[in-house]
Amino acid sequence: MPLQAVRPKILGFISEQASAWLVALVVLLVGVALTAVLALTTADVYQQQVRQRFQLLVNERYIRLEERFEDQEQRLGSLRRFFVNSHNVSREDYDGFAQPLLLRARAYAWAPRIFHDQRQAFEQQVSLQRGMAFSIRELNEAGTLVPAGERDEYVPVLYSQTQSLLGSPLGFDLLSQPLRRSTIERAYRSGAIAVSQPMSLVGVEPAYATGVLLVAPVTRPPTAQMPYSEPYGFVMAVISMRQLVADGLPKPSRDNLVMQIVDTSDTQQRVLYESDNAVGDSSLKAIRRLTLGDHVYALSLRPSQVFEQANRSSVTSILAMGSLLSLLLSALLYVLVSQRQRAVRLVQQRTGQLHQREYELRGAHAQLRSVLNAATQVAIIATDLRGVINTFNAGAEQMLGYQAEQVLGHMTLESLHLAPELEARAAQLSQVLGKRIMPGQAMLVEGSDSLHEAREWTLVRHDGSQLTVNMLATALLDDHGLWIGHLAICLDVTEQKRAYEALAARDRLLKKLSAHVPGGIFQFTLEPNDNWRFIYASDGIRDIYEIDPGLLQQDAKQVFERIHPLDAERIRASIRLSALQLSQWREEYRVQLPGRGLRWIRGEATPEELPGGGTLWHGYVSDISDLKRVEEELRALSITDSLTGIHNRRYFQDRLKAEMSRVRRTSGTLAVIMLDIDHFKRINDRHGHAVGDGVLQELCRRIAQRLRRSDVFCRLGGEEFMVLCPNTDGAQAYSLAVELWEVLRSTPIENVGTVTASFGVASWRIDEGVDGLLLRADSAVYAAKQAGRDRVEAERLPV
Structure with a gap:
């Protein structure tokens, strides 16, 4: 039969021609699989790149917005310092300074503090300066500016520099609206810039009406006479979030990010700003914190549809190109395989020979494969039945400092151990097992309570130093199950023990x-x-x-x-x-x-x-x-008179200021009763200061029994006392003073006799201060003294 007629078969039934097709098909499938893997890898890389681009855009946008927020604080601070350092600021001065500051802010305004008794004079003065009628106004229910109602204090807008086409609401009282009032009060208390909750701005176009109000208090520079002074007005910046955030940013049709800003301190979580562009179909999202004044805002950023269109994946192109290349490669391999069919038989013969050699060498190299597969940080030591070392891997060389040539065939596993430790272990095993165990076998014999468990041993290195290892010793068997030696695997645990x-x-x-x-x-x-x-x-x-x-x-x-x-x-x-x-x-x-x-x-x-x-x-x-x-004890001592046990002058002054603030707000009533013991010096001179102190204590006890729970009884000093009567008019205070006068003089004091006092009554009048009220009470006591003492002098009506 000619040689060409011999057609070798694969597995006895697949022709050579069919095998070429099979190789081409496998290559095609592998190529498609590799293309799919590459596409998946590319998709992962693409996702990472998209995330990186998104983070870069987020960081750039966040830094830009953070700079704008800080710039607004600095501009308002410069306007504040302008008023602090200027004695008198005219409208022209204000316009010249504030107009250059109008960058990404709707308006800057100046609003002085005006008290109730100053309102009329202030309105007249501003009307003369402006050449037209001016009044302090507020918004009614219809949203129209009308003259403000009666209040103790006003903060009207006097100067304003604005970008709004609708003008500025001059004269608008910021205290008339609760949201603006709370912002001013926080700025007043903190002495720093305060930011309002999200609000609808007055006098601003509807598209820019959502924003916040920045308020900074303005005080006089401290002097030696007045080291601290209250703010005499406030400077404000009207910030439209749309103008502050969107100004200078890409148009919605080109913007890669969708932004949303929410005030974290707002219980309703209202949105201050939200981009007009559409959100892309992506799970990417970033949240940053922006600080403006005393508020923290949450900036939420998501990719837009523009971002997704600019970052399309190339996975489809890779799949198409990879499939085409796989098809071309499979066709090429088909041609090559079909042209080299005669080499198949030679390859099969050589493959059979290699398999035979591999089988013959498998047994001889079993130990070698075990050593090669071990990590270099692990010492693997094998011995024969006599205990002589015949395997010493690179990990053992590195761990113990010996070279393999020094150990193999010359040393035993016992010679590497610390001798006292082996002897102690051998004695312990001999007692447990009931038979004598030699030290050379101590590391190979397990106790009755363990089986092939690792144990800590101390090995001696080549330089004489000691090394603590965790060693597992086991029998080494051949392919027939015969015992041919021992295998010890050692792990250095020195650093582990130190740790x-x-x-x-x-x-x-x-x-x-x-x-x-x-x-x-x-x-x-x-x-x-x-x-x-x-x-x-x-x-x-x-x-x-x-x-x-x-x-x-x-x-x-x-x-x-x-x-x-x-x-x-x-x-x-x-x-x-x-x-x-x-x-x-x-x-x-x-x-x-x-x-x-x-x-x-x-x-x-x-x-x-x-x-x-x-x-x-x-x-x-x-x-x-x-x-x-x-x-609590120190506070009680600071407001209590140590002799009489009643409140002292400090407590009286604090309560009087608080009560006068209350009556100014609520238009209530308030009265004081002042009393001075008559001829108290005679009592001290005649009976001694100890008796005088007893007289003061007895007087306080009698008067305190007749006072109401709301009244405040205080000792001003010496023999002078004061009764603070909240929600009490002059007539009621006079009746109470007469009752106290009768209680005091009705019963003599032991060893002293009858003690009398001169009483003076004064009630609070509108627009009267603390000093005025106390001066009138003191004048009434003086009048009682002049009239012969031991009497109650009612307050005198104003002429």
């Missing part, structure tokens, strides 16, 4: 330190699913809350059950605010303990944001009950 010892020492030190720190140290987490948990709590927590620290690590809610009901919600809110703003948490609150009852606790903690979401606090808590008690 364990260092960790144990650190834990002991931490426990010792926390035991001596007053209070408790803790780590506390708030997870995204509103799960409260203590990661760590020192033993001091047990004294603070009377709860075992181990229980707190299982359930943190037990702590909140100890917190006083009036403080619990405040503490929860402060923790959430600290997590939102990543600000220092510091609170004082009460706890109700089963054993010690009501205690005061102070807590401080520093937050950090966890990578996987949530917040971790590091802090401590301490018991400040004794400090609170001392504070």
Whole structure:
């Protein structure tokens, strides 16, 4: 038969021609599979690149907005310093300074503080300066500006520089609207820039009406006579969020980002600004914090449809090109295989020979494969039945410092061990097993309670140093199950032991330190699913809350059950605010303990944001009950007269100022009764100061019994006393003074006799200050003294 007629078969039935097709098909399938893998990898890379581009755009947009927010604070600060450093600012001066500041702000305004008694003169003065009628106005229910009603204080807009085509609402009283009033009050209290809640701006086009109001108080520079002064007016910046954020940004049709700004302190979570462009179909999202004045805003950024169109994936092109290349390669391989069919038989013969050689070498190289597959950080030592080492891998050379040539056929496994340790182990095994165990077999024999378990041993290195290892020793068997030697696998645990010892020492030190720190140290987490948990709590927590620290690590809610009901919600809110703003948490609150009852606790903690979401606090808590008690005692001593036990002059002055502020707001009534003991110096001279002190104490006791709970009885000094009578007019105060005069003179005092006093009555008048009221009361006492003492002098009506 000719050679060409011989057609070798694959597996006995597949022709050579069919095998070429089979190879081409396999190559085509592999090529398609590789193309699919490449496409998937490209898709992953594309997603990473898209995320990177999105983060770059987010960072650039966030930095730009942050600079704009800071720029608005600086511009308002410069306007504030202009008023602070100028004695008198005219409208021309204001316009010349404020007009260049109008960049991304709707308006800047100046509003002085005007009290009720100054309103008429102020309106007349401004009307003369402007050449037209001017009045302080407010918005009625229809949204129209009308003259403002009667109030104790006004803050009208006097100067305004605006970009609005509708003009500025001059004369608009900012205290007439609750939202603007609260902003001004916060700026007044803090002395710094305050920002309003989201509001609808007055005098601004509807498209730019949503925004905020920045308010900064203006005070006079401090002097030696007045180191501190209250603000005499406020400068304001009217900020439209659309103008501040959208100005200078790409048009919606070209903008890659969709933005949304929300005030985090706004309970309604109203949107201050939202982009007009459409949101893309993507899960990417970034949230940043922007600070303006005393407010923190949440900036939410998402990719737009423009961003998605500009970042399309090339996966489809890769699939098409890869499939085409796979098809061409499979066709080429088909041609090559079909042209080299005669080489198939030679390949089959050579393959059979290689398989035979592999089978013959498999047994000889079993140990070699085990050594080669071991890690270089592990020492693998094999011995024969006599214990002589015949395998010593690279890990053993590195670990023990011997070269393989020095060990193989010359040393035993026993010679590498520390001799006293082997002897001690051999004695222990001999006692357990009831037969003598030689030291050379101690590392190979297991006790009755273990089977082929790793054990720590001390090996001696080539340089004489000792090394602690974790060694597993086992029998080595051949293919027929015959015992041909031993195999020892050693792992260096020196550094591991040092690390364990260092960790144990650190834990002991931490426990010792926390035991001596007053209070408790803790780590506390708030997870995204509103799960409260203590990661760590020192033993001091047990004294603070009377709860075992181990229980707190299982359930943190037990702590909140100890917190006083009036403080619990405040503490929860402060923790959430600290997590939102990543600000220092510091609170004082009460706890109700089963054993010690009501205690005061102070807590401080520093937050950090966890990578996987949530917040971790590091802090401590301490018991400040004794400090609170001392504070209350010191406060009581500071407002109490030490001799008589009634309130002193300091307390009287504070209460009088508070009551006068109240009557100015509510138009109520207020009266004072002043009394001076007649001839008190004679009592001290005749009977001694101890008797005089007793007279003062008895007088206070008698008068205090007849006063109402709302009245305030104080000693001004010496023999002068004052009674503050809230919600009392002059006639009622006079009747009370007569009653007190009768109580005092009706019963003689032991060892002294009848003691009398001169009383003066004065009631508060509109627009009268503290000094005026006290001067009239003192004048009434003086009149009683001049009229012969021992009487009550009513207040005199104004002429």
